[in-house]
Amino acid sequence: MIDSSPTLTWTNVLIGLLFILFDSLLSLVLGLGIGGSLMVAAGRCVLQLSVMGLILDRVFASNNVWGVFGIAALLNVLGAFEATYNKSKRRFSNMFPLILASMLSGTVPISVLGTRFAMSQNPFWRPDQYVPIIGMILGNAISAIGIALNTVHKEFSENRDKVETYLAFGASRFEACKPVGKEALKLALLPTVNQMSVIGLISIPGMMTGAIVGGKSVEQAARLQMIIMFMISASSALCTLLALFFSLTTLVDSRCRIRLDRLDSRKPIFYRYRDLAGEKIWKGLKGLKCWGRKESGSEEERRGLLDGTSRDE
Structure with missing residues (x-):
């Protein structure tokens, strides 16, 4: 029997991933809150099956x-x-x-x-x-x-x-x-x-x-x-x-x-x-984003205090 099945590449996998993206978009529109879980599960699926494929390929070849x-x-x-x-x-x-x-x-x-x-x-x-x-x-x-x-x-x-x-x-x-x-x-x-x-x-x-x-x-x-x-x-x-x-x-x-x-x-x-x-990590990233604004705010506050002090004087 001649094997006429096509050879699948990572491009085919990326096309299949569009179905997961559709589910995530549906979750976002309906407010289901499972979009992140779907993407993490899809990532685990790709990683685990890739590793399993490499391992099983060697086990099948060894026949041990x-x-x-x-x-x-x-x-x-x-x-x-x-x-x-x-x-x-x-x-x-x-x-x-x-x-x-x-x-x-x-x-x-x-x-x-x-x-x-x-x-x-x-x-x-x-x-x-x-x-x-x-x-x-x-x-x-x-x-x-x-x-x-x-x-x-x-x-x-x-x-x-x-x-x-x-x-x-x-x-x-x-x-x-x-x-x-x-x-x-x-x-x-x-x-x-x-x-x-x-x-x-x-x-x-x-x-x-x-x-x-x-x-x-x-x-x-x-x-x-x-x-x-x-x-x-x-x-x-x-x-x-x-x-x-x-x-x-x-x-x-x-x-x-x-x-x-x-x-x-x-x-x-x-x-x-x-x-x-x-x-x-998230707090650290937020701190980096707000660093410039924090410095600016503190400078403005400092100037305001100085101005207020000079006015009082």
């Missing part, structure tokens, strides 16, 4: 199992960072290592079993197959964990009376937290359920499109997409379940006490330092 596992570990670390510090409005104690353990426990086994047996890949770690799949699994797991933990943390911050009532009547911490955990897990898995409901009927997913462009038949691409969606569902459920377990056992200790002191609503410390540095 340790390189593949290294990429998988790196993706899990970055995913845990994203889920902890960007997707969650509040953080509990030791959240990052616990979320990392949840994601490793949920993504690696599912991806290995799925690629080896469901997709019949031998070896299962073929870079061009395994790395994109674990990336898709992680992307959905991050979203699911973010939804679940934000739901739990909001409940504990605003409606802790429900859990306290269960505990007051002698329920164990697992019995008291069960309704909150069930609701959070249900909300976290709802996007995946909705996606599976409309896939193929309304939307054509990216992996299926990529497989068709790569030369697979439509039937094979459809079966591949089915397997991947089932893997995403299982991995998201397992990652979210473990994350909820760690969160709830941290917020309600072994003595059945609610520990809101372990829940931090502040921005992460490095973001606080970033904002503080930005404020100082």
Whole structure:
């Protein structure tokens, strides 16, 4: 099969960036206040995909199992960072290592079993197959964990009376937290359920499109997409379940006490330092702009005082 797809350049990327500029302009006109966030997200998208492209190009060329596992570990670390510090409005104690353990426990086994047996890949770690799949699994797991933990943390911050009532009547911490955990897990898995409901009927997913462009038949691409969606569902459920377990056992200790002191609503410390540095830089720039006017104003005031003094005399 002859590859007739065009070669994309940075000019094509800049043309695509016009769609983001349109969104930013729409935000400015309607007063949505998300124009800056859109541009920052677009910048991150370009930078991250460029770096990832350079790394994956070398990993694919080497065809080394340790390189593949290294990429998988790196993706899990970055995913845990994203889920902890960007997707969650509040953080509990030791959240990052616990979320990392949840994601490793949920993504690696599912991806290995799925690629080896469901997709019949031998070896299962073929870079061009395994790395994109674990990336898709992680992307959905991050979203699911973010939804679940934000739901739990909001409940504990605003409606802790429900859990306290269960505990007051002698329920164990697992019995008291069960309704909150069930609701959070249900909300976290709802996007995946909705996606599976409309896939193929309304939307054509990216992996299926990529497989068709790569030369697979439509039937094979459809079966591949089915397997991947089932893997995403299982991995998201397992990652979210473990994350909820760690969160709830941290917020309600072994003595059945609610520990809101372990829940931090502040921005992460490095973001606080970033904002503080930005404020100082901005104040410095404003000071430079107003320096001439300040000097002029002070000179005028000085002259006025001198004139007033001479008049009084």
